[in-house]
Amino acid sequence: MSLVSINEIHKHFGDLHVLKGITMDVREGDVVTIIGRSGSGKSTLLRTINGLEGIDDGAIHVDGTELVAGQKDLRALRLKVGMVFQQFNLFPHLKAGENVMLALKVVKGISKAEAREMAMAAMTKVGLAEKFDAYPDQLSGGQQQRVAIARALAMSPKVLLCDEVTSALDPELVNEVLNVVRQLADEGMTLIMVTHEMRFARDVSDKLVFMHEGRVHESGDPKHLFVNPGTPELSAFIQSVS
Amino acid sequence: MSLVSINEIHKHFGDLHVLKGITMDVREGDVVTIIGRSGSGKSTLLRTINGLEGIDDGAIHVDGTELVAGQKDLRALRLKVGMVFQQFNLFPHLKAGENVMLALKVVKGISKAEAREMAMAAMTKVGLAEKFDAYPDQLSGGQQQRVAIARALAMSPKVLLCDEVTSALDPELVNEVLNVVRQLADEGMTLIMVTHEMRFARDVSDKLVFMHEGRVHESGDPKHLFVNPGTPELSAFIQSVS
């Protein structure tokens, strides 16, 4: 059975029909990469999966439970779905380690000592154990993004959503973040990510989804698709970004 | 004789020694690309050339006149040096065309009608004649950056400084800006640019400057250097960004 199943979902922003019936299945351990032009609806799709955007029609199931349109209490769902953003969104008033600990304490009610240990483990995983007590603004962009990943990981999500996690980074900092993501993929984490790093998409992901004007225009094995794009749109897109 | 000559310049920010004796010559029509890690001093170097940052030691000559440390009136210099920024920095309260016209009227004292004509010519050059009356926030990032280039160009500078002019853009918008820059290079404009677009650096520039920890670590013909980096630092850098 699939971990995330998305069925014919639609989403409007006012008059704008942003998602025009998307269907997609993600099994446990899958690494799915979503690519597409700016405005094609990639972020919106990702954000519907943990309920940051509601949907107008269709259904989303995560780990067996349905995400109902207009539902208020999404906490149970969100405990299963972690998310990492393009702009890191670390809490600037808390140290790196405290960023990771906060949800453990507040949401899961874990004791401070235990939360600290779990946070330290997550920070170690992203290679930043020694930055536990640094404030976000004392860290480079790449380090901040790794803390953001640690913060999501510490909650032990079933699936991790990543929205252009390297787009706000200086080019030489991109790799340190991608390496962390690659390692997660290798360890069997279920990942759904939007990225413009084509080489990474090709090398790491099990499945490539090309979105175009609110639809899944093409999807399949990345190694195959990159060489043999099935539509002129994908072919043009691949050309423009590489 | 060289158009821009930089001689052993030093720059400190408080305790931080950012430029540690930089020497560089740029002849008329040269296209010079500066690359290097974040924090290596690329932006700072560029900004000293039009006096946005003062220097602590050394000398900079532009078109024969010396830029003296601590000098107040830099108007004459800045009329010769145009600059384009990563964040565009268009004036949001003015239309695109007015952005281009403003300095012509205010600084050069050109009549409104004439300024309008010159601005239109510059806007046409960057392919945005029809956006003359649009406000910056009605333009895409790539279009905004092209307006910023037109704004600098309209002043007919002798040399144009570009600091990561594509870093704030979505990947598919990068090319439209690079194409404008390429066209300027082809027309013989003197350009000094900081960029992370390695392919562009290799294809377009006459000279590559690799900065490392406040020094020019290596410089020379880009086609040669990319294939045969002379130092392990440059080699590592090229690897990390490509």
Next chain:
Amino acid sequence: DTLEDIKQEGVLKVAVPQDFPPFGSIGTDMKPQGYDIDMATLIANDLGVDVELIPVTSANRIPFLTTGKADLVISSLGKNPDRAKVIDFSEPYAPFFNGVFGPKASTVEGAEDLDGKMIAVTRGSIEDLELTKIAPDSATLKRFEDNNATISAFLSGQTDLIATGNVVAAAVAERTSSRDLEVKFLIKNSPCYVGVAKGDTALIAKVNDIIKAAREDGRLNDISQRWLNAPLPEQL
């Protein structure tokens, strides 16, 4: 000197109250009226000059005088040695009977009965000065900025008693039914004086002459009848 200046300019500038009926309050035309205003007009008439009334508060009446922005202060001023160091006082021109008033049920009969009571009084008024001297320490004086606040405090029940002029108390008793009011005891007859800037001897002599004349020819008595509904007392 000031007297010469007044005659020269033909205007007498007098600081008068506008928050202290019946001595000074505004009429429906927003102009001050009352005992002090009539007194000011009287003095100006006798000097043969016009009068210019300056409505003042207890906070700024003396600065108006000391900075020369007013020639006289006729503002139901009481006299005490501290004040006499700063300005000069004329002969008294008006009686002022003040007392402590309260509801019928209250058993207060003298200053010594004020023990533990809360009394509203207008800050800087004569009754404030006097009551401060004679009230026992255990009494609480609540000193309000103006007469209006003092009366409101009593009427709204914020204090047990009120210290004020008898004419004021009578006016209040007549106009309001929210709390009954009767005299408990009289504090003192402490008359009002005209204030003059320190050292203006010629002016003060002239003012004293005018007061004396007005007392003798009955004009002062008329003013008293008009505003206090009582003849001018003998001892003034």
Next chain:
Amino acid sequence: MAYEFDFAATLEYGDLLLKGAGFTLTLTAVGSVFGITLGIACAICRAWEIRPFNWIATGYVELIRNTPFLVQLFFIFFGLPELGVRMSEWQAAVLAMVINLGAYSTEIVRAGVQATLKGQIEAGESLAFSRFQIFRHIVLRPSLQRVWPALSSQVIIVMLGSAVCSQIATEELTFAANFIQSRNFRAFETYAITTVIYFLMALGIRQVFNLFGRYVIVRRPLDGRARA
């Protein structure tokens, strides 16, 4: 006609002035603590449109901000007893300070809350925080940090405005000044000294707020890099 200054005549009453200043500071301190708390509560209701409290908060803020403090004070002290609510001049003064500062700080804090980046809230949501937890742990402290200078200015304004409380016989600094000058008729000297005291208190409050902001709101040493 030369006026002779005599500051000694006022300084004789120095203890009264100090006592008055102490009362003013107490009034300000109590007013600040409860006023800012009230402001934060109303700010959440308004920023996050929690019905019907956001409407109540809006009405409250508009009413208070558009009428003079003195009138509010009179209403509380003289008007409420008619409705059967009687309080001492101290309680009335404190209450007036609280509702006044509450209204202004609502607006100030709301601006800070609304300046919170959407990404911060989304990060909290995606970590399964509840709305209240997001406010309490993610939004509040950075928002206060943003508007702290504005809040401290407002407290100073309210402190200076508390002078009006003397009208209902609250024995604060202006009361003391008026009391003294009604005894010695040295209005100018008394007010000059009082002005200096107010100024010193304003500087002091600014300092206290800076320290409080640094050690309680920001909770970190403010080296150069922490400014952002």
Next chain:
Amino acid sequence: MTEFTLFDMLRGLWSGLQWTLVLSLLAFVLGGIVGLIVLFARIADNRILQAVSKGYIELFQGTPLLMQLFMLFFGISLLGLDVSPWFAAALGLTLFTSAFLAEIWRGCVESIPRGQWEASESLAFNYGEQMRHVILPQALRIAIPPTVGFSVQVVKGTAVASIIGFTELTKTGTMIANATFDPFLVYGLVALGYFALCWPLSLFARRLEGAFHVSG
């Protein structure tokens, strides 16, 4: 004693309200002009100007307006100069208003991104040209809502001008209350008067704020 009808009260308060309006306008216009000058000093590239303007702002924000007016009106007279109430009111309200406006506007100027300064600098603008063509036009847009918001404070602040003899709205109210012993009605009307003056300003400020939020 004279009997006041409701009409008498309203008529009296109306004349007081007009004074309040006049004083507010005076404060706002003069305070705005001086505030602009103080603002320029505050953000000037000159330490002395900065320090002086900072002290100015601290002083007039840190002392009660009532005391400022008192000092100006009576204090200067003690030095032998004759000061008219108009002059003192104009001066005092100007000092007060300009200190606050300068500080409000400084925040607006400083919120203009550095990039705007740098872009115009690299186009060879001098300081005055940068201000005139780039910074102030943008700062002005941000400044309008808080400035209109502050005007409400100015309107309410003019009440203290009664200390130097102006019978504006609050003072008129006090005087009528003293003559009628009916403080609730009178102060209720006074509150209504201020509300009528201030509420439109507040609404206007809010609408402007909303309008600017939309366009970023």
